[in-house]
Amino acid sequence: MTFLKQDWLARFDGLADLPEDLREELVKGSRLVHYAAGEQIFQPGDSGDNLLMLVQGTVRVQQKSETGREVSLYRVHAGDSCVMTTACMLAYEDYSADGVAETDVEALAISRVTFDSLVARSPLFRQMVFRAFSRRITDLLTLIDDIVFQRLDVRLAARLLELAGTDDTVHATHQVLANELGTAREVISRTLADFQRRGWVEQSRGAVKITGRAGLERMARSAG
Amino acid sequence: MTFLKQDWLARFDGLADLPEDLREELVKGSRLVHYAAGEQIFQPGDSGDNLLMLVQGTVRVQQKSETGREVSLYRVHAGDSCVMTTACMLAYEDYSADGVAETDVEALAISRVTFDSLVARSPLFRQMVFRAFSRRITDLLTLIDDIVFQRLDVRLAARLLELAGTDDTVHATHQVLANELGTAREVISRTLADFQRRGWVEQSRGAVKITGRAGLERMARSAG
Known part of the structure; x- marks a missing residue:
């Protein structure tokens, strides 16, 4: 021991x-x-x-x-x-x-x-x-x-890439992502809808699947 | 010594x-x-x-x-x-x-x-x-x-009361107040304009004079 x-x-x-x-x-x-x-x-x-x-x-x-x-x-x-x-x-x-x-x-x-x-x-x-x-x-x-200083879309893109498992999927509700980033659930929903329109993610109940990693990575790297 | x-x-x-x-x-x-x-x-x-x-x-x-x-x-x-x-x-x-x-x-x-x-x-x-x-x-x-959790108008009201000198005046630009609260200058300008409409403050160059302390205090006490 x-x-x-x-x-x-x-x-x-x-x-x-x-x-x-x-x-x-x-x-x-x-x-x-x-x-x-x-x-x-x-x-x-x-x-x-x-x-x-x-x-x-x-x-x-x-x-x-x-x-x-x-x-x-x-x-x-x-x-x-x-x-x-x-x-x-x-x-x-x-x-x-x-x-x-x-x-x-x-x-x-x-x-x-x-x-x-x-x-x-x-x-x-x-x-x-x-x-x-x-x-x-x-x-x-x-x-x-x-x-205070970073754009929420930049932070969300970075966090999705960080949290995604080997299945390229983040298992988290919009509320959990909101808690992660210290913002409101509606802001997450709006931003994810935008990411989906761009073909970067696909949403399902309690999960966000990354479908356009390159786009997300570009966003995550852009200046806040 | x-x-x-x-x-x-x-x-x-x-x-x-x-x-x-x-x-x-x-x-x-x-x-x-x-x-x-x-x-x-x-x-x-x-x-x-x-x-x-x-x-x-x-x-x-x-x-x-x-x-x-x-x-x-x-x-x-x-x-x-x-x-x-x-x-x-x-x-x-x-x-x-x-x-x-x-x-x-x-x-x-x-x-x-x-x-x-x-x-x-x-x-x-x-x-x-x-x-x-x-x-x-x-x-x-x-x-x-x-x-993350408090409304900006509540925080600004509290901060004005805190910073006001004996002349009931806060000597600070909108930018300085924005830095104090970690927000953008435009947000401060918009909120101060609202406070002025309510008769709580009067603005002049680089200064905010408190003219309705009771209203500001009520706002500062309200839940974020």
Whole structure:
């Protein structure tokens, strides 16, 4: 078990280089947790007693408005140089964000005591934590930039290409796509109808099939 | 000088409670810096060798798009429990944000070495730093929520009330108000024309005078 955990540490940039005693401390002060796809991992009001590092899977971090509308903020992936939900788990402030397992997820849950001790003792660990915070802030700045400055048709084209599976199809309703891009459902419907007229997509219930990839790619590359 | 600096530390939540030796280290490893109103304090590409704590004044943190459009992200105020530009100064990632002195600004510039040493040695200092990060993330989440979910007329009404000086006047062009709210100038012009028709404001060159505060307040309170 301990051996296995040490193995996982190697997936996180910097952690593999921790001195042996700190690695031991990290392994002892953490446990492996699992979430099924669709499961809520954290939500507003959670005290965040553990810090999660993603070993496997993807977590979508999103924000809900008081009226129940949603916007996707960013995704946390496994294997990133440092994939932590730190920013939201270190809930000194009341976050309005929540995190949902987008796939089956395996994560290392580090207790707050261990986290604090490692931040105090290891410059490497500190650097990793601050990097994680910085990356999330950069993600949010990018999202704000997208929402404020980029044309919606450009963003939708890029997102369809990103979300399409091997069957060239995006399995998502207009409402889900609206949440992804932080806009209204009607705006998505109107834009998709336009894409369909151009022969770039074909729509069916809960799915969008890409039929003209070149056109979508041109649109995704055009300046917002 | 040292005595004076110690005095300033009292303005920051938590710092006054630091043990004497850490306070000494903080004072020795920092210097007082001044910026005139309008001066650029940090910008994309800065390596951020110092961490700033605001003693006096206000810093506006904003983001510029590639096409030169701007959006205000948040303001850093003096006297907040912990007002640091940490998030942007700890530039492990390439930020696209920049900070401008909105008033004359006095700040404590803490060297990176001192910062790192204090993070390692003091749980109080660590808590303050993580709180600062969390607050900025919360600010960004709030901004995203506003942009995505709130009606622009509601946001503009609230912002006019917030920015109005003692003369009940907001000294800002339509473009500046557009940057404040992350929208286009034409949208601001159209909404202000509507407010003027309702008798809530009177417009003149580069200024908006509030003439119907009750109406604006009602609008600002209405649900987005």
